[in-house]
Amino acid sequence: MTAASVLALDLGGTSLRAAFAPIGDPAALENVGRWPAPTSLGVLADQVRNLLDSCFADTRPVGIGITIPGLVEGTVARWVPNLPFLDGVDLAAVLAPAGVPLAAGNDAQMALVAESDCGAAVGLDDALLLAIGTGIGSAVLSGGRILRGAHGGACSFGWASADVGDPGEDRSGWLERQAAGRALDRLGRGIGLEDGAALIEAARSGEAAALAAIGQVGTALGTALAGAVALLDPEAILIAGGVSDALDVLGPPVLEALRRQLPPHLRAIELRAGVFGPRAGLVGAAVAAGRGQDWWRRKE
Known part of the structure; x- marks a missing residue:
């Protein structure tokens, strides 16, 4: 894995999917796997740590992007109906041991970022x-x-x-x-x-x-x-x-x-x-990981 890669996480109501991509080509995803949605913060943190250790053994990614099926403000999951253990949780704090900048957002908003950046909404x-x-x-x-x-x-x-x-x-x-x-x-x-x-x-x-x-x-x-x-x-x-x-x-x-x-x-x-179908959240997370804090603004 090169230092110019990002880790994309798509956390849904029933599953967690992961992929990595070059920072300049978020649609070029390499899928890592799919697992049942975590049932606690500890399980989520462990899964992310294991992903980093297995996929980025020699170097860390330049960023992590994660989609959440609910309301996200900054990196705080305010309200997640299907994963209520996330309500009020600052994901940046939970994943801080990873030592990688985090971009978090609503899954649909990140899907639209993906389609706008390199999919059906380009232009x-x-x-x-x-x-x-x-x-x-x-x-x-x-x-x-x-x-x-x-x-x-x-x-x-x-x-x-x-x-x-x-x-x-x-x-x-x-x-x-x-x-x-x-x-x-x-x-x-x-x-x-x-x-x-x-x-x-x-x-x-x-x-x-x-x-x-x-x-x-x-x-x-x-x-x-x-x-x-x-x-x-x-x-x-x-x-x-x-x-x-x-x-x-x-x-x-x-x-x-x-x-x-x-x-x-x-x-x-x-x-x-x-264009990306069920992969839209992952592509959007990869785009967001590359953009950072203001992932929701179109890159000029």
Whole structure:
């Protein structure tokens, strides 16, 4: 390993993935491995230390980038619904023994940084990204920079709602409950299939019940996203995460619902699959590791 490499960590609700990349080519990832998500701070610190010792035996990387499936302010994980042991934790302090600068951020925001730097949003100044996995992460590129808000939590569209009667939940937004991976799993099992992946394949095969279920998900996504498009007027909506390769069946109902809820001058909105798919978080973490503290600003 050369001194000009970075370590990228993608911490999700169910797994931790790791890769390293040259600092000047974050998309050239070399995967190290994937493990179940850590269950404590000690386990996380041990995993990172072991990764550094095994992959960077002779020299340390120039930086570490880590994505978090929740609200991150600086290097502090303020609120992480699927990994509550991280709430309020300064990751820089936890990983300080590594002796390497840390860039930490929301997983969707880092995914959008990846797509803006070297993916599907290259050349765009205004874009919206939805990372659909266990939950729904989201981020907005506006005027060439990631919108972060007062506390780093801007543009959390997984919490958008198109149901005025919904009672709400403390750790899961309405749109997540309607359209994230667990919703696809639930809908798939409801028609006798194993999970969401099987539901997508059945829809591709033209099975009516599967198409209806996918249409339900797409309608929820498109209806909720219409408000975001009306507010932000992005050039494109990017879909990242594990569902990004299902736009052939999911895209049409999303666009139909979007266009039904938008004025004519906004109906040309484009729906794109992110270039990096499930790897977007890792690529974004590699970009952030190279940029450092202000990873969310576009490199000029």
